[in-house]
Amino acid sequence: MGKAKILVIDDEKIVVASLRKVLESEGFQVDEALRGREGIKMAEKKPYDLVITDIRMPDVGGLLVLRDVKRARPSVPVVILTGYATISSALQAMKLGAADYLEKPVAPDELIARISAAMDAARGRAGENQVITNQEEVRKVIRRGISDAEFTRRLLYEGSDLLDGYDLTIPEKLAIITGDVPFIESFLGGLANDERQWLMARAGAEVW
């Protein structure tokens, strides 16, 4: 069996270098990206066995990385590694399909153990379909956001937790909370102006 390929996405060079050292010493093949978007592109092009991503990065955050990597390759486990761990973001990450959530600094043994477990767990699993099947439910959430300012405010603070009561898949939740207009329009057709605007405001919102 060839070496497992891991992509590390983090804007701190020192973190990337130390992860590379630990992972390579265990026989993994490591690629790195210092920007979220660059990492997403790399994950779209190459079939990694696992992606490790930071949450807070200057261009796009870990939530978008999770969404786009899963969309391109649903079965690839994505492990969140953050220096700003909170209970709330850990809970959200796990609910949104992260394979694991680790706090920096992480001990080398712990890192290897957790990513090995994540790869083992992902083996043979197909991952969730990256489509919108609950079109009416997605539209209901958007319409509610437009008409209910309190709901929109809570969505900003509580994130996907607020959507648990709706019949939505993880990709649908991720599309809504990250304001992914093109993805939603590709399934629902052209959105009304107020729907697009509401979603675009979400795209600019701080998540996690």
Place this chain on the structure above:
Amino acid sequence: MEKRKILVIDDEQIVLSSVKKILTEAGYDVDTHIRPGGGIYLAVYKDYDMVLTDLRMPDVEGLTVLRDIKRHKPDMPVIIITGYASVDSVVTAMKLGATDYLEKPFTPEQLVEKVEKGFEKAKAAPREEQTIVNRKEVQKILKKGASEPDFAHRLFTEGPSTLSRYNLTAAEKLAILTADVQWIEDQLGTLPPEQKLWLEKRAANGKAKAL
């Protein structure tokens, strides 16, 4: 429509009373149990739609409650409620199949919302296998635990992360962490004496410190 039945397990009577009051007012049929062992029995043998359980209780860990209920009723939504939330315990509980996680103290609205969402979420949740499928891997760990004191010590002090590198299902990890000799022997056959002894020691020391 018949009321949904919820079982609440917590070692604090005041928590049980207030949760029962809030959920009863929200239209649920609520039972409570102050002893985790009895709570597990009720959850397994009576007909509940959801279980809420504390994470830290004196005689049995919340992890064990989660394990036993999921083993018998894999589709049962289980929400963890705790006054000792940590990032590690959230991540571990979610990986082990908890439906959600709620920190104490919580408002009535937060509790009701978590329960309602828990029912929604449970509809689509995938089912975890509740048998030993990785027999060799489980046997490997039992052998290692019985022969390597350092590994056994780490398993006791560090809990599930020690097992992370092994190819085990959540149910298998729970069985090892909580030293469930009977369940393991039911499927693997009688264990060698040293492995059985090791597991029994874990059970006696107890309280597999997993969460």
